[in-house]
Amino acid sequence: MTPRSTPRFDVDLDALDANLAVVGATVMPAATMLIVKDDAYGHGIAAVVPRALARGVRWIGAFDVPTARAVRDAVAGDVRVFVWMLPSSDDIAEALALDLELGVGDAELLDDVARVARDRATPARVHLKIDTGLHRNGFRPEDWGAAVARARQLEREGAIRVVGVWSHIAEASDRDDDDARAAFDVALAQTHRAGLTPELRHLAASSASFARPEFRYDLVRVGAFAYGVPPAGGPTAEALGIRPVGRLVGTVTAIDGDDAQIDMGSLHGVPSTLGGLISVGTGDGPRRLLSVGLTQSRIDGRALAPGDEVVVFGGGAGGAENATALAERIGTIGEEIVTRVSPRVPRNTLP
Ligand SMILES: *Cc1c(COP(=O)(O)O)cnc(C)c1O
Numbered sequence: 001m002t003p004r005s006t007p008r009f010d011v012d013l014d015a016l017d018a019n020l021a022v023v024g025a026t027v028m029p030a031a032t033m034l035i036v037k038d039d040a041y042g043h044g045i046a047a048v049v050p051r052a053l054a055r056g057v058r059w060i061g062a063f064d065v066p067t068a069r070a071v072r073d074a075v076a077g078d079v080r081v082f083v084w085m086l087p088s089s090d091d092i093a094e095a096l097a098l099d100l101e102l103g104v105g106d107a108e109l110l111d112d113v114a115r116v117a118r119d120r121a122t123p124a125r126v127h128l129k130i131d132t133g134l135h136r137n138g139f140r141p142e143d144w145g146a147a148v149a150r151a152r153q154l155e156r157e158g159a160i161r162v163v164g165v166w167s168h169i170a171e172a173s174d175r176d177d178d179d180a181r182a183a184f185d186v187a188l189a190q191t192h193r194a195g196l197t198p199e200l201r202h203l204a205a206s207s208a209s210f211a212r213p214e215f216r217y218d219l220v221r222v223g224a225f226a227y228g229v230p231p232a233g234g235p236t237a238e239a240l241g242i243r244p245v246g247r248l249v250g251t252v253t254a255i256d257g258d259d260a261q262i263d264m265g266s267l268h269g270v271p272s273t274l275g276g277l278i279s280v281g282t283g284d285g286p287r288r289l290l291s292v293g294l295t296q297s298r299i300d301g302r303a304l305a306p307g308d309e310v311v312v313f314g315g316g317a318g319g320a321e322n323a324t325a326l327a328e329r330i331g332t333i334g335e336e337i338v339t340r341v342s343p344r345v346p347r348n349t350l351p
Helices: 013-027 037-041 045-054 065-074 089-097 107-118 141-156 174-193 206-211 323-329 334-339
Strands: 008-012 031-035 059-064 080-085 101-104 124-129 160-166 200-202 219-222 246-256 259-262 279-282 287-292 297-300 309-314 347-350
Touching: 008 013, 013 031, 013 045, 013 206, 013 219, 013 347, 031 045, 037 045, 037 059, 037 065, 037 334, 045 065, 059 065, 065 080, 065 089, 080 124, 089 107, 101 107, 101 160, 107 124, 107 141, 107 160, 124 141, 141 160, 141 174, 160 174, 200 219, 206 219, 309 323, 323 334
Parallel strands: 008 347, 031 059, 031 219, 059 080, 080 101, 101 124, 124 160, 160 200
Antiparallel strands: 008 246, 246 259, 246 309, 259 297, 279 287, 279 309, 287 297
């Protein structure tokens, strides 16, 4: 294989396969919705979505309509695509044209969806969102009774069909998550009393879908674990059985005394605050990252030579750490490390 130019972001689709297999086996009989917001957490929708479908994933969670459009462009075929950010009537119209399923968490949006859908031959497929405590949109519990009554009326009129009820939880404390689940179950009971028959209930993201079987319901929405990003402060990747899909790779450009310079910096997405805090991977084992500049960084250069490749984070041998290990050093989460890799860094799909 010819050497690839750097900086580059390797996307290991075999690792994605393996992670999806672990997710699927862990959450079954619940189904998996692969979350692909932020261009598949920086890994690239065009590569990730076809591979996920080939591995049996039948649900993609796309956040907004532009992301869903990229999903539809990447694959033709039998996949259900869910969006939950619909800021305008134009978004709703395009969502329906793209045959998306719509997460709806407020009364105005529900009526807007019904209005746009009435002009079409088929009802809009809606997943009603209950706010179970995160306060990131969703019908408030005190408004849920009116919401499901209104949704039932719109179903009767043929404008919508309620196929799902869902919520999002913090996954930071078991106690808060338990409270959220109790609120979710109350909302589900009200939903059925209103005469709605949603076939899909979904609540958990990566962490709860692994750790809390009772949170799986019919469908889990998994992003981080599919990309091999474990939770900050939680179980390790090894314990979860997942491995990094993305790997950020640079090259030694010069040796300067004991230091080596590499061709990657904060403009490529490496947080400058990581200087002095992490090790990068090399063919000769881990080396300390000394400082991060705009387009160049310095590492401990022992036994390195110009042309040697350096893995800033991700999989592979050589002592590179994973995105979550980096994130923990600077008080953020692994998702933030992978999604901030600049779009200007070419994605290189492996194998
Ligand atoms: C991002 C997101 C997820 C996936 O979360 P992970 O922790 O990355 O698995 C699930 N649901 C919603 C609504 C999200 O925004």
